[in-house]
Amino acid sequence: MRTSLSVLAHILTVAAIAGCASSNKTVKQLPEAQVRSTQQSAPLISEEPSLVAIQSKYILKDTTQTKVFLYVDAFKGKNPIxxxxxxxxxxxxxxxxxxxGTRERLGYGNVKLDSSNVSTSGQKIVISYDLKSPNRDYGVLLSEISQTGTLKKVLNDLTIRFKKLDVNQTYGVYTANSTQPLQRHYINSNESFVIKKLNPEEEQLHVFYYNHDFEAAGSPMNIANKGVSxxxxxxxxxxxxxxxPLQFAKEGLYNIFSDTTQAEGLGVLVVNERFPKLTQPQLLLGPLLYMSTNTEINEIKKAEDYKKALDKYWLTLMNGNAPLAQQSIRSFYSRVEEANQLFTTYKEGWKTDKGMIYIVLGPPDKVQRSKDREVWSYDQRGNAQNVNFTFNRKNNQFVDDHYELVRYAEYQPIWYPVVEAWRNGSIR
Incomplete structure (x- = not known):
């Protein structure tokens, strides 16, 4: 009897990446920064408190005042603190x-934590605090959260453009009843939200809607010139x-401006109500291009029943071993969900260059950042040790954190063995 798989497997959730701070070529750390590994967030058996990762964003009140938000994955035992x-x-x-990479300080201070600036959003702790902006166009904010009575600390670096008062620096997207802006770029369809400044005012905003299916990331070995965009x-x-209060029912990309003469807007991607999970069979097909041949993808596309075709695909790869196929499905689409949580910009996270690398290779062992660059380091992947992937920030009309991978043909002996491990079920 033919075994049927449920490709709509429950997807596990893990925490975000915590990076370290560095300069670009010389990879000098900020004076107080220490290298921090990036790990998946697993519930801890110990009852000791633990900080797993920090993400951050800022909103400018004006050129003299900045509000910073830290989104912290913190646990006490198995439960969020x-x-x-x-x-x-x-x-x-x-x-x-x-x-x-410099020691020039533009400002410093400590923040008294209390119920007025520490709250929760989902399972994350959210900390907000105010800065007096230095009279500079640009700066790097290093936030340090330390555990009382110990030497344990976690750092977060955030680049701030203090004089850039575009809509994506001065407005935040808030869910209906939240006092903290969303850290993510996406809203689920029919989810209620509000777009507002730190000093709320009923300003008219202009919205440009794009019903466009953006392409997924190309191979890290594809060094061909992209040509004119x-x-x-x-x-x-x-x-x-x-x-x-707003609701956008139609899925797609919405770019929001306070002034239509501005070049950069506040991009909001409206996605289905299950996102960042992928559950519809036709959506589950997309990320498979990172581990499949064109022939395999086209065979599934031609099938009348996507679900049966996907079941057959996984069972064939695993030589009919249904339990192994189910485990591989869970592992793969768990990575896809994480990529959507972490890297969604103007397109779904799994389609981005960072999302592609994350899905196939997993979380990097170390992240080094500079003003317009991130370097992901893997201690060992495939047949290689000390593998680096460099992402450069690119100007983008929708978001200010769009990064593109520097591609090299030399990634081939690293990439293909890991892809093959996905295809034979040896990645858990």
Whole structure:
């Protein structure tokens, strides 16, 4: 009897990447920064508090004041830590440097943690604090969360453009009842949200809607010149009011401007209600291009029943071993979900260059950042040790954190053995 698989497997959730700070070519660390490994967030058996990762963003009130938000994955034992326990356990200090790799301080201070600036969003602790902006165009904020009575600390670096008052620096996207802006770039369809400044005002905003299916990342070995980028056609335009409840039912990319003469907007990707999970069979097909041949992808596309075709695909790869196929499905689509959580920009996270590398190779062992560059390091992958992938920040009209991978043909002996491990079920 033929065995049927459920490709709509429950997807496990892990925490975000925590990077380290560095300069670009010389990879000098900020004075207080230490290299931090990036790990998947697994519930801890110990009852000791543990910080797993920090993400951050900022909103400018004006050119003199900045508000910073830290989104912290913190656990006590197996459970997310409560705000009250977090306040009792941790301290927060910060330093503003003029750039990566320098010792010039533009400001520093400590933040008293209390119920007014520590809250939760989902399972994350969210900390907010105010900065007096230095009279500079640019700076690097280093936030340090330390555990009271120990030497344990976790650092987060955040580049801030203090004079750039575009909509994506001055507005935040908030869910209906939240006092903290979303760290992510996406909203689920029909999810209620508000777009507002730190000083809420009912300003009229202009929205450009794009009903466009952006391409997934190309192979890391594809060094061919991309050629001239095609212009993206706007499908519709309309206006909304800031500080008023909104819902966007139609999936797609919405770019929001306070002034239509601006080059960069506040990009919001509206996705289905299950995202960052992928559950619909036709959506599950997309990420498989990173581990499949064109023939395999085309065979599934031609099938009348996507679900049966996907079941057959996985069972064939695993030589009919249904339990192994089920485990491989869970592992693969867990990575896809994580990529969507971590790297969604103007397109789904799994389609980005970072998402592709993350899905196939997993979380990097170390992340080094400079002003417009990230370097992901893997201690060992495939047949190689000390593998680096460099991502350069590129100007983008929708988001300010779009990165592109520097591609090399020499990645081939690293990449293909890991892909083959996915195909034979040896990656867990």
């Amino acid at each position: 409560t705000p009250a326990d977090f306040i009792k356990t941790y301290n927060l200090n910060y330093v503003i440097y003029s750039d990566y 095609k212009s993206l056609e706007v499908d519709s335009t309309f206006t909304i009011q800031a500080n008023q």
